[in-house]
Amino acid sequence: MSVTPQIVWLRRDLRLADQPALAEAAANGPVIPVYVLDDETPRQRRMGGASRWWLHHSLAALDRDLRAKGSRLILRRGVAAQVLDRLARETGAGAIHALRHYEPWWRNAERALKEALPESVAFQRHDGNYLAPPGSVLSGSGQPYRIYTPFWRALGQHMPPPLPQPAPVHIAAPASWPDSDELNDWGLLPTHPDWAGGFRAEWTPGEAGALERLGAFGLRAADYAVRRNLPALEGTSRLSPHLHFGEISPVTVWHATMAAGGSVSTFLGELGWRDYAQNIVLQRPDYASQPASAAFAQFPWRNGAEAAADLSAWQQGRTGYPIVDAGMRQLWASGWMHNRVRMIAASFLTKHLLIDWREGERWFWDTLxxxxxxxxxxNWQWVAGSGVDANMFVRIMTPLGQSEKFDAAGYIRQWVPELAGVADAAIHDPEEAGCRPAAYPRKIIAHRAARERALAVWASVKGG
Ligand SMILES: Cc1cc2nc3c(=O)[nH]c(=O)nc-3n(C[C@H](O)[C@H](O)[C@H](O)COP(=O)(O)OP(=O)(O)OC[C@H]3O[C@@H](n4cnc5c(N)ncnc54)[C@H](O)[C@@H]3O)c2cc1C
Known part of the structure; x- marks a missing residue:
């Protein structure tokens, strides 16, 4: 093994196991694992507040895990390509290893880094954050898919993925460590007010926390198809933040779920949505800001003071629709919302309130x-109806019907304490049942009026 240090550039891949960039570096020399807090790369999308909370704890966990293997985590701040180029020169590194990331700004940063590095430093990118490398699942004519179902079918041809690799047994340290920032100086955690109490109660960021969630889910995976739509139950895996930050690889999740046995195809199909979404954004890097459907180019979304007040009521969970309010409060309190309720809340914003889906996307970006x-x-473009593969705009979810159908009484009770005294039968629509407590808001718009308004707007859009 050479003594030339190997840098591992960590981003949303904060784990030791099944981490090909780390494995390759560890096999080739002493390793310098580095995380760069980059709020400055041009067109960079700054991480939202909830993600920063997670990142802080995930980096702390990763540093602990690395130290247990004889290594540690170096923290630096700035434009990633410049910081890494400097670090490589400073440490005499022979290579920088990284997993590929597909956010448009990360693709730019990877290009910039490749150009900046001297020839003596190799930039080695590896796959490992998706079931199959984004861009690799193509139709018979070599085209990327736009629609989920054929994508999923084609992805199946690449499955099962290769078995996950264990963490390196030992990670050699360089002769001397470069300087590192202090995590606490980065100000990633909220101070005044500290809104993260519910986050601490719900989550354990880091690889060990991810494995614990996976283990707990393995026991219920076979019931997923039945229970996943019931927000009052813990029927889904709650692995999404762990997967997002790469604390566990989707390949590990795939194999563990298969090993758990039972009927797991519905769950694996959801995991496939994660790959699908990344494949769409690879084709359309501006997907978070540009609707795919031409009908939405000039859509008359509501604006002005009244719409702003409605947006604020939605964000605060004070719409008068208990299922929507429960979801929005779960989001604020815990940084996560059940998928079925995400769909109901997103449909409510875009159709009942006729507020631009990008407002909702931004709110979720900051709070999830x-x-x-x-x-x-x-998912926002899917619900709004503006996406390449999307629900039709005229399919307007009925919040009250959804609430009853998916047995949300316990969920509403958990997140909307003002309704504690309301009977199960009335809790989905206490206003209609004539038992709305004074502390709980009236509906900000009646369902029927909202539906008619949305359909009329759609007719005007389609009619030109
Ligand atoms: C409006 C809206 C916005 C959303 N925003 C996000 C987001 O920012 N990040 C995010 O990870 N998910 C997002 N989702 C998808 C989905 O709601 C979450 O992935 C899911 O609720 C996470 O819970 P879980 O881990 O228990 O999922 P499970 O049901 O256990 O699914 C397992 C994994 O599959 C993936 N997955 C499941 N459903 C989807 C989906 N529809 N799209 C993409 N991946 C999926 C996730 O990685 C998830 O952890 C959004 C959905 C909607 C309707």
């Missing part, structure tokens, strides 16, 4: 611990 450029944009 799993905020993911590709998954967030793809």
């Amino acid at each position: 611990v799993d905020a993911d450029h590709a998954s967030n944009a793809t």
Whole structure:
């Protein structure tokens, strides 16, 4: 093994196991693992507040895990390509290893780094954050897919993925460590007010926390198809922030789920959505800001003071629709929202309130611990009806019907304490049942009026 240090550039791949960049570096020399807090790369999308909370704890966990293997994490701040180029020169590194990332700004940063590095430093990129490398699943005519179902079918041809690789047993340290920032100086955690109490209760960021979630989910995976739509239950894996930050590889999740046995195809199909979303954003890097459908180019979304007040009511969970409010409050308190309720809340914003999906996408970006450029944009465009593969705009979810159908009484009770005294049968629509407590807001718009307004707007858009 050479004594020339090998840098590992960590981003959303904060794990030791099944981490090909780390494995390759560890096999070739002493390793310098580095995380660069980059709020400055041009056109960079700054991480939202909830993600920063997660990042802080995930970096702390990664540093602990690295130290247990004889290594540590170096922290630097600035434009990633410049910081890494400097670090390589400073340490005499022979190579920088990284997993490929597909956010448009990371692709730019990877190009910039390749150009900046002297010839003596190799830039080696590896795959490992998706079931199959984004861009590799193509139709018979060599085209990328736009629609989920054929994409998923074609992805199946690449499955099962190769078995996950264990963490390196030992990670050699360089002769001397370069300087590192202090994590606490980065100010990633909220101070006044500290809104993260619910986050601490719910989550354990880091690879060990991810494995624990996976283990707990393995016991229920076979019931996923039945329970995943019931927000009152813990029916889904809650692995999304761990997957987003790469604390566990999707390949590890795939194999563990298969090993758990039972009927797991529905779950694997959801995991496939994550790959699908990244493949769409690879084709359309501006997907978080540009609707794919031409009908939405000039869509008359509501603007002005009244729409702003409605947006604020939605964000605060004070719309008067208990299922929507429960979801928005779960999001604020814990940084996560159940998928079924995400769909209901997103439909409510874009159709009942006729507010631009990009407002919702931005709010989720700031408040979700799993905020993911590709998954967030793809799902918002899907619900709004503006995406390459999307629900039709005229399919307007009925929040009250959804609430009853998916048995949300317990969920509403958990997140909307003002309704604690309301009976199960009335809790989905206490206003209609005549038992709305004074502390709980009236509906900001009646369902029927909202539906008619949305359909009329759509007719005007289609009619030109
Ligand atoms: C409006 C809206 C916005 C969303 N924004 C995000 C986001 O920013 N980040 C994010 O990870 N998911 C997003 N989702 C998708 C989905 O809601 C979450 O992935 C899921 O709720 C996470 O919970 P879980 O880990 O228990 O999922 P499980 O049901 O256990 O699924 C396992 C994994 O599959 C992936 N997955 C499941 N459903 C989807 C999906 N529809 N699209 C993409 N990946 C999926 C996730 O990585 C998830 O952890 C969004 C959905 C909607 C409707």
